[in-house]
Amino acid sequence: MVRITIVGEGSAGLLAALIIQNKNKTAKVTVIGSDTIPVIGVGESTVGSFGNLMRTHIGIDMNEFIREVNPTLKHGLWLDFGKSDFHYTFQTAFDFQKFNKTLPEGLYFKGGNYGNNEYSKDMINRNRPNPNKLSDAFNFDNGLFLKYLKKLAIRRGIDFKEDIIKTIQREGDKVVSLNGIHKADYFIDCSGFNPLLSKEKWKSYEDTLVNDRALIFTRETGDKTRPYTKATTMNNGWLWEIDHSNRTGFGYVYSSKYTTDDNALEDVQKHLGIVIPKHRVIKFKTGRLERHWVGNVITLGNTDGFVEPLEATSLMVIGHLSIYIADIIRYGNHMGDLPEQYNDFVNTYYDNIHDFIFAHFIYNKKLDTQYWKDYRKREKLFTKDRVGNTILQHYLKNGVHLKFISHAYNETNPFGLEGWFAIFRGLDVNV
């Protein structure tokens, strides 16, 4: 029986535990966490593959999930970026509306008013997810989500231990035990932004993705629950608005190199025309480890890499990688060089997501503050060898009409060609 010990009870630790146990039914999965080290408490928005992840790879009963987590549906992102604004939707469904389109335009959607036509009215009235649909993305309260995942994990026989890891016993590149008592064949480090078990170097994205703070707060939701995330260009970053069933979550994501926490608060209050009675500032770093699976230690979640809150990709990455980890662990002693292959895959995966998010910033011409002027100068870092740049060249030459570039369709590019086109089209890129 293979023993897997996961450190951390945040979204990464719990999702990994459930996915790995679901695929390795005889494995002994243990999760170690401590209430005295709180979870980060963000991670409330997902992408289109999340419904499938939960149904197929965790085997979640969606009726139960809807009852306990009370999620809202997310159909995409309304980006107040670029010269005007646009929607990046998760479904090409918009292609089938009566927009006099002669050609599909990927996931780009202009208009912004989901209540304007039959399909949209259906979406706005249908705030609750359909338990039978696979391709849903959700927004949810992170606390409710974690509570539900832990309850489910306990029901499935996953063992939870309350402990703070203070000492690590190693033999070569293998960890033998934690605190001298927790032993396992594999250790999965999901301990948050400061890696506990990994000694790998951090490859920072700070030169290209400069944001390192989020000022978060909540307000009561208005009459309608918007079935998308709204992202607005701000003087020194951007602001998210996410409608949950009972409240709206806000987050001003900015760079401490360009503004202070106090000025960011003033900026967002002015922008919304309100006084924010209570808020929290979260510090984060963008980048990834250079290797993710070394010896018997695998890193996952914020410990492993973080790109940016924009496009809400982390839970997708955690889920996707947990599936691979579960599969590779099944090979046991026969895994050969799969961990090295895994490391290459994960590096490309994070770097491609990085490029996609980077393109949102360098081509955004909405504001002319120093922050945005500097971003536009960083365009030279979107180099020709990047997959995103190849897609850009295709877009500039052919426009948005062909769903055909072979390397745009591989698993390290989760946005596909349509996602990239939506951004180039929406930001009106014509370099």
Ligand SMILES: Cc1cc2nc3c(=O)[nH]c(=O)nc-3n(C[C@H](O)[C@H](O)[C@H](O)COP(=O)(O)OP(=O)(O)OC[C@H]3O[C@@H](n4cnc5c(N)ncnc54)[C@H](O)[C@@H]3O)c2cc1C
């Ligand atoms: C501003 C911001 C917004 C974000 N928004 C989104 C979003 O909308 N969508 C999305 O997909 N992702 C988002 N993310 C990423 C999100 O934070 C992660 O997807 C997710 O929360 C994973 O966190 P984690 O489990 O890695 O770490 P954490 O939630 O920090 O959990 C760490 C765990 O490790 C435990 N731990 C730490 N040290 C020890 C120790 N010594 N001994 C024992 N236990 C220990 C802690 O107790 C805790 O349980 C966002 C991130 C930021 C910074």
